[in-house]
Amino acid sequence: MLLMELHKAKWSICAVAEKQDTGGHSTCMDLAPGGRKADRDNLGATLDFAVTQKQGLKALGSHMCHCVSDKDEIWQVTKGRLRLLWFYGEGEKIVICCNLHLKKGQKVNPDEVAKAVKFRDQYFSDMDAGNIIFLDDEEHDHGK
Numbered sequence: 001m002l003l004m005e006l007h008k009a010k011w012s013i014c015a016v017a018e019k020q021d022t023g024g025h026s027t028c029m030d031l032a033p034g035g036r037k038a039d040r041d042n043l044g045a046t047l048d049f050a051v052t053q054k055q056g057l058k059a060l061g062s063h064m065c066h067c068v069s070d071k072d073e074i075w076q077v078t079k080g081r082l083r084l085l086w087f088y089g090e091g092e093k094i095v096i097c098c099n100l101h102l103k104k105g106q107k108v109n110p111d112e113v114a115k116a117v118k119f120r121d122q123y124f125s126d127m128d129a130g131n132i133i134f135l136d137d138e139e140h141d142h143g144k
Contacts, residue, residue: 003015006029009052046079072087074086089123
C-alpha cells in the first residue's frame with residue numbers, strides 16, 4: 001500500500017495513494033467527484049489544526065468527528081458536504097485517510113464505509129507483511 005503523509009505535528013495524517021498516468025500519485029484528498037476546491041481547502045485547514053492537538057482528530061468534537069462503524073473502527077470527519085473516512089494506523093498517533101466523498105443523504109453511506117473497511121484491512125495486512133511505502137509530497141499530483 002502506498003501512503004502519502006499530508007499533515008504532521010503531534011499526529012500524522014496519511015492518505016492512501018494511487019499511482020497516476022502522469023507519473024505522480026493522487027490521494028483521496030484530491031477533489032471528491034463533484035466537490036469544490038474551497039471545501040477541500042477548508043477540510044485541509046481543519047486537519048492542519050487537528051494534528052497539533054493532543055487528541056488529534058477527536059479534538060474537532062463529535063459534531064465534526066465521530067465513529068461511523070464501531071465494529072470496524074471507521075471514523076468520519078465532516079466538513080460542509082464533504083465526508084472523510086479514516087481509521088487509526090499502527091504505531092503512535094497515526095491516522096489513515098482512505099475515502100473522501102460528498103454527503104448524499106442523512107445516513108452514512110454503507111458502500112463508502114465498506115470501501116474504508118477494505119482499505120483498513122489491506123493496510124494492516126500490508127503492515128504485517130512490510131509492504132507499506134510512504135511517499136513524499138513531491139510525488140503528489142495535487143488533484144491535477
